[in-house]
Amino acid sequence: MQPKSHLDNYFKSAFTVDNVIFGFDEGELKVLLIRRSEEPYDNYWALPGYFVRQNEDLDEAAQRVLWETTGLQNVYLEQLRTFGAPARHAFGRVITVAYYSLVKIADFTPRADGLSREVAWHNLQEVGELAFDHARILETAIAHLQQSIRNRPVGFELLPPEFTLTELQHLYEAIWGTELEKRNFRKKILSMQLIIPLDRMQQGVSHRPARLYRFDEARYRALTQQGFNFEVRG
Amino acid sequence: MQPKSHLDNYFKSAFTVDNVIFGFDEGELKVLLIRRSEEPYDNYWALPGYFVRQNEDLDEAAQRVLWETTGLQNVYLEQLRTFGAPARHAFGRVITVAYYSLVKIADFTPRADGLSREVAWHNLQEVGELAFDHARILETAIAHLQQSIRNRPVGFELLPPEFTLTELQHLYEAIWGTELEKRNFRKKILSMQLIIPLDRMQQGVSHRPARLYRFDEARYRALTQQGFNFEVRG
DNA sequence: ACAAAAGTGTTTAATGTACACCCATGG
DNA sequence: CCATGGGTGTACATTAAACACTTTTGT
Numbered sequence: 001m002q003p004k005s006h007l008d009n010y011f012k013s014a015f016t017v018d019n020v021i022f023g024f025d026e027g028e029l030k031v032l033l034i035r036r037s038e039e040p041y042d043n044y045w046a047l048p049g050y051f052v053r054q055n056e057d058l059d060e061a062a063q064r065v066l067w068e069t070t071g072l073q074n075v076y077l078e079q080l081r082t083f084g085a086p087a088r089h090a091f092g093r094v095i096t097v098a099y100y101s102l103v104k105i106a107d108f109t110p111r112a113d114g115l116s117r118e119v120a121w122h123n124l125q126e127v128g129e130l131a132f133d134h135a136r137i138l139e140t141a142i143a144h145l146q147q148s149i150r151n152r153p154v155g156f157e158l159l160p161p162e163f164t165l166t167e168l169q170h171l172y173e174a175i176w177g178t179e180l181e182k183r184n185f186r187k188k189i190l191s192m193q194l195i196i197p198l199d200r201m202q203q204g205v206s207h208r209p210a211r212l213y214r215f216d217e218a219r220y221r222a223l224t225q226q227g228f229n230f231e232v233r234g
Numbered sequence: 235m236q237p238k239s240h241l242d243n244y245f246k247s248a249f250t251v252d253n254v255i256f257g258f259d260e261g262e263l264k265v266l267l268i269r270r271s272e273e274p275y276d277n278y279w280a281l282p283g284y285f286v287r288q289n290e291d292l293d294e295a296a297q298r299v300l301w302e303t304t305g306l307q308n309v310y311l312e313q314l315r316t317f318g319a320p321a322r323h324a325f326g327r328v329i330t331v332a333y334y335s336l337v338k339i340a341d342f343t344p345r346a347d348g349l350s351r352e353v354a355w356h357n358l359q360e361v362g363e364l365a366f367d368h369a370r371i372l373e374t375a376i377a378h379l380q381q382s383i384r385n386r387p388v389g390f391e392l393l394p395p396e397f398t399l400t401e402l403q404h405l406y407e408a409i410w411g412t413e414l415e416k417r418n419f420r421k422k423i424l425s426m427q428l429i430i431p432l433d434r435m436q437q438g439v440s441h442r443p444a445r446l447y448r449f450d451e452a453r454y455r456a457l458t459q460q461g462f463n464f465e466v467r468g
Numbered sequence: 469a470c471a472a473a474a475g476t477g478t479t480t481a482a483t484g485t486a487c488a489c490c491c492a493t494g495g
Numbered sequence: 496c497c498a499t500g501g502g503t504g505t506a507c508a509t510t511a512a513a514c515a516c517t518t519t520t521g522t
Contacts (some may be wrong), residue, residue: 012245012246013248013288015249015318052318054247082316084249084291097318
Protein backbone atom coordinates (compact mmCIF):
# COMPACT_ATOMS: atom_id res chain seq x y z
CA MET A 1 0.00 0.00 0.00
CA GLN A 2 1.28 3.46 -0.85
CA PRO A 3 -1.39 5.94 0.16
CA LYS A 4 -1.29 9.35 -1.48
CA SER A 5 -1.96 12.25 0.83
CA HIS A 6 -4.60 13.93 -1.34
CA LEU A 7 -6.66 10.75 -1.20
CA ASP A 8 -6.42 10.27 2.58
CA ASN A 9 -9.77 11.90 3.10
CA TYR A 10 -11.48 9.15 1.19
CA PHE A 11 -10.16 6.33 3.34
CA LYS A 12 -12.48 6.97 6.26
CA SER A 13 -15.49 4.84 5.41
CA ALA A 14 -16.62 1.48 6.56
CA PHE A 15 -18.67 -1.11 4.81
CA THR A 16 -20.81 -3.94 5.93
CA VAL A 17 -22.63 -6.88 4.44
CA ASP A 18 -26.28 -7.60 5.22
CA ASN A 19 -27.88 -10.91 4.38
CA VAL A 20 -31.48 -11.43 3.43
CA ILE A 21 -31.95 -15.14 4.07
CA PHE A 22 -35.26 -16.41 2.81
CA GLY A 23 -36.36 -19.64 4.34
CA PHE A 24 -38.75 -22.03 2.75
CA ASP A 25 -40.56 -24.48 4.97
CA GLU A 26 -43.93 -26.13 4.79
CA GLY A 27 -44.91 -23.96 1.91
CA GLU A 28 -44.15 -20.72 3.76
CA LEU A 29 -41.64 -18.10 2.76
CA LYS A 30 -39.87 -16.57 5.74
CA VAL A 31 -36.94 -14.29 6.42
CA LEU A 32 -34.21 -14.76 9.01
CA LEU A 33 -33.78 -11.83 11.40
CA ILE A 34 -31.59 -11.21 14.42
CA ARG A 35 -32.24 -9.03 17.42
CA ARG A 36 -29.26 -6.71 17.70
CA SER A 37 -27.07 -6.58 20.80
CA GLU A 38 -25.21 -3.39 19.93
CA GLU A 39 -25.81 0.28 19.35
CA PRO A 40 -27.09 1.72 17.16
CA TYR A 41 -30.52 0.13 17.05
CA ASP A 42 -29.71 -2.04 20.06
CA ASN A 43 -32.50 -4.54 20.56
CA TYR A 44 -34.13 -3.92 17.16
CA TRP A 45 -34.75 -6.71 14.72
CA ALA A 46 -32.36 -6.49 11.79
CA LEU A 47 -30.91 -8.43 8.90
CA PRO A 48 -27.87 -10.44 9.96
CA GLY A 49 -24.88 -8.36 8.94
CA TYR A 50 -21.69 -6.77 10.16
CA PHE A 51 -18.56 -4.96 9.12
CA VAL A 52 -16.30 -6.38 6.45
CA ARG A 53 -12.69 -6.88 7.46
CA GLN A 54 -9.82 -5.19 5.69
CA ASN A 55 -8.56 -8.28 3.91
CA GLU A 56 -11.74 -10.06 3.21
CA ASP A 57 -13.58 -10.39 -0.05
CA LEU A 58 -17.24 -9.38 0.04
CA ASP A 59 -18.66 -12.84 -0.62
CA GLU A 60 -16.47 -14.31 2.11
CA ALA A 61 -17.51 -11.65 4.56
CA ALA A 62 -21.16 -12.36 3.89
CA GLN A 63 -20.58 -16.02 4.73
CA ARG A 64 -18.55 -15.29 7.85
CA VAL A 65 -20.95 -12.70 9.22
CA LEU A 66 -23.89 -14.99 8.67
CA TRP A 67 -22.06 -17.66 10.61
CA GLU A 68 -21.20 -15.29 13.44
CA THR A 69 -24.68 -13.87 13.85
CA THR A 70 -26.82 -16.93 13.29
CA GLY A 71 -24.64 -20.03 13.25
CA LEU A 72 -25.65 -20.78 9.66
CA GLN A 73 -22.89 -22.09 7.45
CA ASN A 74 -22.33 -22.88 3.77
CA VAL A 75 -25.32 -20.94 2.60
CA TYR A 76 -25.61 -20.04 -1.04
CA LEU A 77 -25.45 -16.24 -1.12
CA GLU A 78 -25.88 -13.96 -4.08
CA GLN A 79 -25.10 -10.27 -4.17
CA LEU A 80 -28.23 -8.17 -4.38
CA ARG A 81 -27.43 -4.46 -4.30
CA THR A 82 -25.48 -1.87 -2.37
CA PHE A 83 -27.13 0.72 -0.14
CA GLY A 84 -25.17 3.81 0.71
CA ALA A 85 -27.28 6.78 1.77
CA PRO A 86 -24.92 9.11 3.64
CA ALA A 87 -26.89 9.13 6.90
CA ARG A 88 -27.90 5.50 7.05
CA HIS A 89 -25.58 4.71 9.97
CA ALA A 90 -25.18 6.89 13.04
CA PHE A 91 -21.46 6.19 13.55
CA GLY A 92 -20.14 7.46 10.26
CA ARG A 93 -20.23 6.68 6.61
CA VAL A 94 -21.14 3.04 6.24
CA ILE A 95 -22.32 1.54 3.01
CA THR A 96 -23.70 -1.95 2.97
CA VAL A 97 -23.58 -4.63 0.34
CA ALA A 98 -26.76 -6.67 0.59
CA TYR A 99 -26.79 -10.39 -0.18
CA TYR A 100 -29.69 -12.70 -0.45
CA SER A 101 -30.33 -16.39 -0.28
CA LEU A 102 -33.06 -18.95 0.02
CA VAL A 103 -32.56 -21.99 2.22
CA LYS A 104 -34.60 -24.90 3.36
CA ILE A 105 -35.37 -24.16 6.97
CA ALA A 106 -35.26 -27.79 8.04
CA ASP A 107 -31.58 -28.00 7.08
CA PHE A 108 -30.51 -25.21 9.40
CA THR A 109 -30.84 -24.49 13.06
CA PRO A 110 -30.02 -20.85 13.52
CA ARG A 111 -28.97 -19.74 17.00
CA ALA A 112 -28.09 -16.42 18.55
CA ASP A 113 -24.36 -15.85 18.60
CA GLY A 114 -21.94 -13.18 19.74
CA LEU A 115 -23.47 -10.44 17.66
CA SER A 116 -27.14 -11.04 18.31
CA ARG A 117 -29.49 -11.64 21.23
CA GLU A 118 -31.92 -13.76 19.35
CA VAL A 119 -32.37 -15.25 15.90
CA ALA A 120 -35.71 -16.18 14.40
CA TRP A 121 -37.57 -16.84 11.20
CA HIS A 122 -40.27 -14.27 10.56
CA ASN A 123 -43.19 -14.55 8.21
CA LEU A 124 -42.82 -11.94 5.54
CA GLN A 125 -46.12 -10.37 6.52
CA GLU A 126 -45.18 -10.12 10.18
CA VAL A 127 -41.96 -8.18 9.91
CA GLY A 128 -42.28 -5.00 11.98
CA GLU A 129 -39.89 -2.10 12.18
CA LEU A 130 -36.30 -2.96 11.36
CA ALA A 131 -32.94 -1.38 12.12
CA PHE A 132 -31.28 1.01 9.67
CA ASP A 133 -32.70 0.86 6.15
CA HIS A 134 -33.23 -2.87 6.41
CA ALA A 135 -36.91 -2.69 5.59
CA ARG A 136 -36.02 -1.22 2.23
CA ILE A 137 -33.34 -3.82 1.66
CA LEU A 138 -35.86 -6.54 2.41
CA GLU A 139 -38.37 -5.08 -0.05
CA THR A 140 -35.71 -4.96 -2.71
CA ALA A 141 -34.78 -8.56 -2.04
CA ILE A 142 -38.38 -9.76 -2.33
CA ALA A 143 -38.86 -7.95 -5.62
CA HIS A 144 -35.59 -9.32 -6.90
CA LEU A 145 -36.43 -12.87 -5.92
CA GLN A 146 -39.82 -12.72 -7.63
CA GLN A 147 -38.20 -11.48 -10.79
CA SER A 148 -35.18 -13.70 -10.81
CA ILE A 149 -37.02 -16.96 -10.24
CA ARG A 150 -38.91 -16.24 -13.44
CA ASN A 151 -35.93 -16.45 -15.73
CA ARG A 152 -33.38 -18.48 -13.89
CA PRO A 153 -33.65 -21.77 -12.08
CA VAL A 154 -32.85 -20.16 -8.75
CA GLY A 155 -35.13 -22.60 -7.03
CA PHE A 156 -32.94 -25.55 -7.84
CA GLU A 157 -29.81 -24.00 -6.41
CA LEU A 158 -31.65 -23.45 -3.19
CA LEU A 159 -33.79 -26.52 -2.72
CA PRO A 160 -32.10 -29.61 -1.33
CA PRO A 161 -30.32 -31.71 -3.96
CA GLU A 162 -33.25 -34.10 -4.20
CA PHE A 163 -36.76 -32.77 -4.27
CA THR A 164 -40.25 -33.61 -5.45
CA LEU A 165 -42.14 -31.74 -8.13
CA THR A 166 -44.70 -30.63 -5.57
CA GLU A 167 -41.98 -29.09 -3.41
CA LEU A 168 -40.70 -27.21 -6.40
CA GLN A 169 -44.19 -26.01 -7.22
CA HIS A 170 -44.81 -24.87 -3.64
CA LEU A 171 -41.61 -22.88 -3.80
CA TYR A 172 -42.82 -20.94 -6.82
CA GLU A 173 -46.22 -20.46 -5.25
CA ALA A 174 -44.76 -19.12 -2.03
CA ILE A 175 -42.51 -16.67 -3.78
CA TRP A 176 -45.16 -15.33 -6.10
CA GLY A 177 -48.04 -15.63 -3.68
CA THR A 178 -50.14 -17.33 -6.36
CA GLU A 179 -51.46 -20.81 -7.01
CA LEU A 180 -50.22 -22.77 -9.98
CA GLU A 181 -51.98 -25.53 -11.87
CA LYS A 182 -50.33 -28.85 -11.05
CA ARG A 183 -50.49 -30.53 -14.45
CA ASN A 184 -49.33 -27.51 -16.40
CA PHE A 185 -46.54 -26.76 -13.98
CA ARG A 186 -45.20 -30.29 -14.27
CA LYS A 187 -45.49 -30.35 -18.03
CA LYS A 188 -43.61 -27.11 -18.32
CA ILE A 189 -40.83 -28.05 -15.92
CA LEU A 190 -40.37 -31.53 -17.35
CA SER A 191 -40.39 -30.30 -20.95
CA MET A 192 -37.23 -28.32 -20.24
CA GLN A 193 -35.40 -31.54 -19.45
CA LEU A 194 -33.42 -29.79 -16.79
CA ILE A 195 -34.37 -32.07 -13.98
CA ILE A 196 -33.58 -35.75 -13.82
CA PRO A 197 -35.94 -38.28 -12.29
CA LEU A 198 -34.25 -40.49 -9.69
CA ASP A 199 -35.07 -44.02 -8.64
CA ARG A 200 -35.57 -42.86 -5.10
CA MET A 201 -38.92 -42.00 -3.66
CA GLN A 202 -40.10 -39.83 -0.82
CA GLN A 203 -40.03 -41.66 2.54
CA GLY A 204 -42.36 -41.78 5.51
CA VAL A 205 -45.37 -39.99 4.14
CA SER A 206 -48.84 -41.36 4.70
CA HIS A 207 -49.85 -41.22 1.09
CA ARG A 208 -48.46 -42.24 -2.24
CA PRO A 209 -44.77 -41.27 -2.14
CA ALA A 210 -43.59 -38.81 -4.73
CA ARG A 211 -40.66 -39.37 -7.02
CA LEU A 212 -37.48 -37.46 -6.25
CA TYR A 213 -35.70 -35.41 -8.87
CA ARG A 214 -32.41 -33.60 -9.13
CA PHE A 215 -31.37 -30.59 -11.14
CA ASP A 216 -29.20 -31.24 -14.21
CA GLU A 217 -26.66 -28.52 -13.72
CA ALA A 218 -24.40 -29.53 -16.58
CA ARG A 219 -27.24 -29.38 -19.05
CA TYR A 220 -28.36 -26.05 -17.68
CA ARG A 221 -24.92 -24.56 -18.25
CA ALA A 222 -24.78 -25.95 -21.76
CA LEU A 223 -28.20 -24.60 -22.67
CA THR A 224 -27.56 -21.21 -21.12
CA GLN A 225 -24.50 -20.75 -23.25
CA GLN A 226 -26.58 -21.39 -26.35
CA GLY A 227 -28.91 -18.58 -25.35
CA PHE A 228 -31.58 -20.77 -23.85
CA ASN A 229 -34.03 -18.87 -21.67
CA PHE A 230 -35.37 -20.73 -18.67
CA GLU A 231 -38.78 -19.34 -18.05
CA VAL A 232 -41.60 -20.13 -15.68
CA ARG A 233 -44.68 -17.97 -15.58
CA GLY A 234 -47.06 -17.12 -12.81
CA MET B 235 -21.30 10.98 14.55
CA GLN B 236 -20.29 9.16 17.70
CA PRO B 237 -17.59 6.69 16.70
CA LYS B 238 -16.98 3.75 19.02
CA SER B 239 -13.36 2.88 19.54
CA HIS B 240 -13.73 -0.84 18.89
CA LEU B 241 -15.09 -0.03 15.46
CA ASP B 242 -12.38 2.46 14.48
CA ASN B 243 -10.50 -0.19 12.58
CA TYR B 244 -13.34 -0.57 10.15
CA PHE B 245 -13.48 3.10 9.16
CA LYS B 246 -10.42 2.98 6.95
CA SER B 247 -11.84 2.04 3.59
CA ALA B 248 -12.69 4.05 0.54
CA PHE B 249 -15.25 3.45 -2.10
CA THR B 250 -15.64 4.53 -5.64
CA VAL B 251 -18.23 4.42 -8.37
CA ASP B 252 -17.44 3.17 -11.85
CA ASN B 253 -19.76 3.75 -14.76
CA VAL B 254 -20.26 1.45 -17.70
CA ILE B 255 -21.81 3.77 -20.27
CA PHE B 256 -23.03 1.92 -23.30
CA GLY B 257 -23.49 4.06 -26.32
CA PHE B 258 -25.78 3.24 -29.18
CA ASP B 259 -25.12 4.87 -32.49
CA GLU B 260 -25.70 3.83 -36.06
CA GLY B 261 -26.62 0.37 -34.92
CA GLU B 262 -23.38 -0.13 -33.00
CA LEU B 263 -23.05 -0.81 -29.32
CA LYS B 264 -20.05 0.94 -27.78
CA VAL B 265 -18.65 1.65 -24.36
CA LEU B 266 -17.29 4.93 -23.07
CA LEU B 267 -13.75 4.74 -21.67
CA ILE B 268 -11.33 7.29 -20.31
CA ARG B 269 -7.56 7.27 -20.36
CA ARG B 270 -6.48 7.75 -16.75
CA SER B 271 -4.27 10.65 -15.68
CA GLU B 272 -3.40 9.34 -12.22
CA GLU B 273 -1.67 6.47 -10.53
CA PRO B 274 -2.38 3.65 -10.23
CA TYR B 275 -2.83 2.55 -13.83
CA ASP B 276 -1.81 5.99 -15.08
CA ASN B 277 -2.41 6.14 -18.82
CA TYR B 278 -4.51 2.97 -18.96
CA TRP B 279 -7.99 2.93 -20.41
CA ALA B 280 -10.60 2.57 -17.68
CA LEU B 281 -14.26 2.98 -16.90
CA PRO B 282 -15.05 6.54 -15.84
CA GLY B 283 -15.11 6.48 -12.05
CA TYR B 284 -13.75 8.04 -8.91
CA PHE B 285 -14.03 8.21 -5.15
CA VAL B 286 -17.36 8.89 -3.50
CA ARG B 287 -17.43 11.85 -1.12
CA GLN B 288 -18.31 11.50 2.52
CA ASN B 289 -21.72 13.13 2.25
CA GLU B 290 -22.80 11.96 -1.12
CA ASP B 291 -25.30 9.30 -2.00
CA LEU B 292 -24.07 6.62 -4.38
CA ASP B 293 -26.36 7.52 -7.26
CA GLU B 294 -25.37 11.17 -6.98
CA ALA B 295 -21.72 10.29 -6.93
CA ALA B 296 -22.07 8.25 -10.09
CA GLN B 297 -23.61 11.25 -11.85
CA ARG B 298 -21.02 13.69 -10.56
CA VAL B 299 -18.05 11.51 -11.36
CA LEU B 300 -19.32 10.88 -14.85
CA TRP B 301 -19.61 14.61 -15.32
CA GLU B 302 -16.11 15.23 -14.00
CA THR B 303 -14.42 12.59 -16.09
CA THR B 304 -16.30 12.89 -19.36
CA GLY B 305 -18.46 16.01 -19.33
CA LEU B 306 -21.59 13.89 -19.68
CA GLN B 307 -24.57 15.08 -17.68
CA ASN B 308 -28.04 13.85 -16.78
CA VAL B 309 -27.38 10.30 -17.82
CA TYR B 310 -29.74 7.60 -16.64
CA LEU B 311 -27.62 5.35 -14.42
CA GLU B 312 -28.61 2.12 -12.80
CA GLN B 313 -26.68 0.29 -10.12
CA LEU B 314 -25.13 -2.90 -11.43
CA ARG B 315 -23.06 -4.62 -8.77
CA THR B 316 -20.32 -3.99 -6.24
CA PHE B 317 -16.79 -5.28 -6.66
CA GLY B 318 -14.62 -5.54 -3.61
CA ALA B 319 -11.71 -7.96 -3.91
CA PRO B 320 -9.25 -6.95 -1.19
CA ALA B 321 -6.33 -6.30 -3.53
CA ARG B 322 -8.17 -4.62 -6.38
CA HIS B 323 -6.65 -1.20 -5.65
CA ALA B 324 -2.99 -0.58 -4.86
CA PHE B 325 -3.58 2.27 -2.40
CA GLY B 326 -5.69 0.46 0.16
CA ARG B 327 -9.07 -1.14 0.51
CA VAL B 328 -11.30 0.32 -2.14
CA ILE B 329 -14.57 -1.25 -3.14
CA THR B 330 -16.39 0.02 -6.15
CA VAL B 331 -20.06 0.27 -6.91
CA ALA B 332 -20.53 -0.20 -10.63
CA TYR B 333 -23.30 1.59 -12.51
CA TYR B 334 -24.40 1.15 -16.05
CA SER B 335 -26.27 3.09 -18.63
CA LEU B 336 -27.05 3.23 -22.31
CA VAL B 337 -27.11 6.56 -24.09
CA LYS B 338 -27.59 7.76 -27.62
CA ILE B 339 -24.12 8.82 -28.68
CA ALA B 340 -25.36 11.66 -30.86
CA ASP B 341 -26.86 13.41 -27.82
CA PHE B 342 -23.57 13.63 -25.98
CA THR B 343 -20.17 15.02 -26.71
CA PRO B 344 -17.85 13.54 -24.13
CA ARG B 345 -14.61 15.39 -23.55
CA ALA B 346 -11.59 14.76 -21.37
CA ASP B 347 -11.82 16.60 -18.09
CA GLY B 348 -9.69 17.05 -14.97
CA LEU B 349 -9.58 13.38 -14.18
CA SER B 350 -8.83 11.94 -17.60
CA ARG B 351 -6.48 12.52 -20.50
CA GLU B 352 -8.82 11.34 -23.15
CA VAL B 353 -12.35 10.08 -23.51
CA ALA B 354 -13.56 7.88 -26.33
CA TRP B 355 -16.20 5.44 -27.42
CA HIS B 356 -14.81 1.96 -28.01
CA ASN B 357 -16.37 -0.85 -29.91
CA LEU B 358 -17.08 -3.68 -27.55
CA GLN B 359 -14.88 -6.00 -29.56
CA GLU B 360 -11.95 -3.59 -29.56
CA VAL B 361 -11.53 -3.03 -25.85
CA GLY B 362 -8.02 -3.99 -24.82
CA GLU B 363 -6.54 -4.23 -21.35
CA LEU B 364 -8.27 -2.06 -18.78
CA ALA B 365 -7.27 -0.65 -15.39
CA PHE B 366 -8.12 -2.47 -12.16
CA ASP B 367 -10.81 -5.15 -12.54
CA HIS B 368 -12.67 -3.07 -15.08
CA ALA B 369 -12.62 -5.76 -17.73
CA ARG B 370 -14.59 -7.98 -15.40
CA ILE B 371 -16.98 -5.17 -14.56
CA LEU B 372 -17.56 -4.59 -18.25
CA GLU B 373 -18.29 -8.27 -18.86
CA THR B 374 -20.77 -8.26 -16.02
CA ALA B 375 -22.46 -5.19 -17.43
CA ILE B 376 -22.83 -6.72 -20.87
CA ALA B 377 -24.35 -9.88 -19.48
CA HIS B 378 -26.68 -7.86 -17.29
CA LEU B 379 -27.81 -5.67 -20.14
CA GLN B 380 -28.59 -8.65 -22.35
CA GLN B 381 -30.68 -10.17 -19.60
CA SER B 382 -32.43 -7.09 -18.38
CA ILE B 383 -33.55 -5.85 -21.78
CA ARG B 384 -35.46 -9.11 -22.12
CA ASN B 385 -37.85 -8.50 -19.28
CA ARG B 386 -37.91 -4.78 -18.77
CA PRO B 387 -38.30 -1.97 -21.23
CA VAL B 388 -34.81 -0.67 -20.51
CA GLY B 389 -34.49 0.46 -24.08
CA PHE B 390 -37.17 3.08 -23.74
CA GLU B 391 -35.61 4.71 -20.74
CA LEU B 392 -32.41 5.02 -22.66
CA LEU B 393 -33.46 5.94 -26.17
CA PRO B 394 -34.36 9.56 -26.82
CA PRO B 395 -37.94 10.45 -25.88
CA GLU B 396 -39.10 10.09 -29.48
CA PHE B 397 -37.88 7.22 -31.55
CA THR B 398 -38.82 5.09 -34.52
CA LEU B 399 -39.63 1.40 -34.37
CA THR B 400 -36.59 0.64 -36.46
CA GLU B 401 -34.33 2.43 -33.98
CA LEU B 402 -35.84 0.38 -31.19
CA GLN B 403 -35.33 -2.81 -33.15
CA HIS B 404 -31.70 -1.93 -33.92
CA LEU B 405 -31.13 -1.41 -30.22
CA TYR B 406 -32.28 -4.92 -29.42
CA GLU B 407 -30.27 -6.33 -32.28
CA ALA B 408 -27.10 -4.57 -31.17
CA ILE B 409 -27.42 -5.73 -27.60
CA TRP B 410 -28.15 -9.33 -28.43
CA GLY B 411 -25.96 -9.49 -31.50
CA THR B 412 -28.79 -11.11 -33.47
CA GLU B 413 -31.15 -10.10 -36.24
CA LEU B 414 -34.85 -9.78 -35.58
CA GLU B 415 -37.71 -10.11 -38.04
CA LYS B 416 -39.17 -6.65 -38.70
CA ARG B 417 -42.85 -7.52 -38.90
CA ASN B 418 -42.87 -9.75 -35.85
CA PHE B 419 -40.88 -7.33 -33.78
CA ARG B 420 -43.35 -4.53 -34.55
CA LYS B 421 -46.36 -6.69 -33.90
CA LYS B 422 -45.00 -7.76 -30.57
CA ILE B 423 -43.99 -4.30 -29.44
CA LEU B 424 -47.22 -2.66 -30.59
CA SER B 425 -49.41 -5.38 -29.06
CA MET B 426 -48.14 -4.41 -25.61
CA GLN B 427 -49.61 -0.95 -26.07
CA LEU B 428 -46.73 0.53 -24.19
CA ILE B 429 -45.63 2.92 -26.88
CA ILE B 430 -47.74 5.72 -28.27
CA PRO B 431 -47.64 6.74 -31.94
CA LEU B 432 -47.05 10.46 -32.38
CA ASP B 433 -48.15 12.71 -35.21
CA ARG B 434 -44.54 13.63 -35.85
CA MET B 435 -42.41 11.93 -38.43
CA GLN B 436 -38.73 11.47 -38.92
CA GLN B 437 -37.09 14.44 -40.70
CA GLY B 438 -34.46 14.75 -43.36
CA VAL B 439 -34.08 11.16 -44.46
CA SER B 440 -33.93 10.29 -48.11
CA HIS B 441 -36.64 7.68 -47.95
CA ARG B 442 -40.12 7.38 -46.59
CA PRO B 443 -39.96 8.98 -43.14
CA ALA B 444 -40.75 6.76 -40.18
CA ARG B 445 -43.36 7.54 -37.58
CA LEU B 446 -42.07 8.60 -34.18
CA TYR B 447 -43.27 6.97 -30.99
CA ARG B 448 -42.89 7.64 -27.31
CA PHE B 449 -42.95 5.30 -24.34
CA ASP B 450 -46.10 5.27 -22.20
CA GLU B 451 -44.49 5.34 -18.80
CA ALA B 452 -47.70 5.72 -16.80
CA ARG B 453 -49.21 2.66 -18.42
CA TYR B 454 -46.02 0.71 -17.86
CA ARG B 455 -46.10 1.46 -14.15
CA ALA B 456 -49.75 0.49 -13.92
CA LEU B 457 -49.22 -2.79 -15.75
CA THR B 458 -46.11 -3.66 -13.77
CA GLN B 459 -47.99 -3.34 -10.53
CA GLN B 460 -50.56 -5.83 -11.82
CA GLY B 461 -47.79 -8.33 -12.43
CA PHE B 462 -47.49 -7.73 -16.13
CA ASN B 463 -44.30 -9.14 -17.63
CA PHE B 464 -42.75 -7.15 -20.42
CA GLU B 465 -40.95 -9.62 -22.59
CA VAL B 466 -39.11 -9.48 -25.86
CA ARG B 467 -37.32 -12.50 -27.19
CA GLY B 468 -34.28 -12.85 -29.31
C1' DA C 469 -61.90 -48.96 3.13
C1' DC C 470 -60.64 -44.35 3.66
C1' DA C 471 -57.76 -40.28 3.54
C1' DA C 472 -54.19 -37.82 1.19
C1' DA C 473 -51.34 -36.49 -2.10
C1' DA C 474 -49.18 -38.34 -6.70
C1' DG C 475 -49.63 -38.69 -11.20
C1' DT C 476 -51.47 -38.28 -16.05
C1' DG C 477 -53.99 -36.50 -21.43
C1' DT C 478 -56.85 -33.81 -24.30
C1' DT C 479 -59.14 -29.91 -26.13
C1' DT C 480 -59.14 -25.00 -27.04
C1' DA C 481 -57.19 -20.41 -27.18
C1' DA C 482 -53.32 -17.48 -27.64
C1' DT C 483 -48.96 -16.49 -29.25
C1' DG C 484 -44.94 -17.00 -32.04
C1' DT C 485 -42.86 -17.69 -36.57
C1' DA C 486 -42.07 -17.45 -41.33
C1' DC C 487 -42.62 -15.11 -45.34
C1' DA C 488 -43.21 -11.03 -49.88
C1' DC C 489 -44.97 -7.12 -51.47
C1' DC C 490 -46.47 -2.06 -51.87
C1' DC C 491 -45.54 2.86 -50.04
C1' DA C 492 -43.55 7.49 -49.36
C1' DT C 493 -39.82 10.36 -49.78
C1' DG C 494 -35.29 12.59 -51.57
C1' DG C 495 -32.16 12.93 -55.02
C1' DC D 496 -37.61 7.04 -62.15
C1' DC D 497 -34.70 4.98 -58.98
C1' DA D 498 -32.87 3.88 -54.45
C1' DT D 499 -33.90 3.50 -49.71
C1' DG D 500 -35.94 2.14 -45.79
C1' DG D 501 -41.12 2.23 -43.94
C1' DG D 502 -44.92 -0.29 -43.41
C1' DT D 503 -48.43 -4.22 -43.52
C1' DG D 504 -51.39 -9.46 -43.45
C1' DT D 505 -51.96 -14.28 -43.44
C1' DA D 506 -51.21 -19.24 -42.85
C1' DC D 507 -48.99 -22.56 -39.92
C1' DA D 508 -46.68 -24.25 -35.80
C1' DT D 509 -45.95 -24.02 -31.05
C1' DT D 510 -47.13 -23.14 -26.50
C1' DA D 511 -50.25 -21.93 -22.75
C1' DA D 512 -54.49 -22.74 -20.22
C1' DA D 513 -58.32 -25.11 -18.51
C1' DC D 514 -60.06 -29.09 -16.74
C1' DA D 515 -61.19 -34.55 -13.75
C1' DC D 516 -60.10 -38.85 -12.80
C1' DT D 517 -57.07 -42.98 -11.41
C1' DT D 518 -53.04 -44.62 -8.53
C1' DT D 519 -50.32 -45.64 -4.54
C1' DT D 520 -49.35 -45.65 0.07
C1' DG D 521 -50.23 -45.42 5.39
C1' DT D 522 -53.46 -45.87 8.89
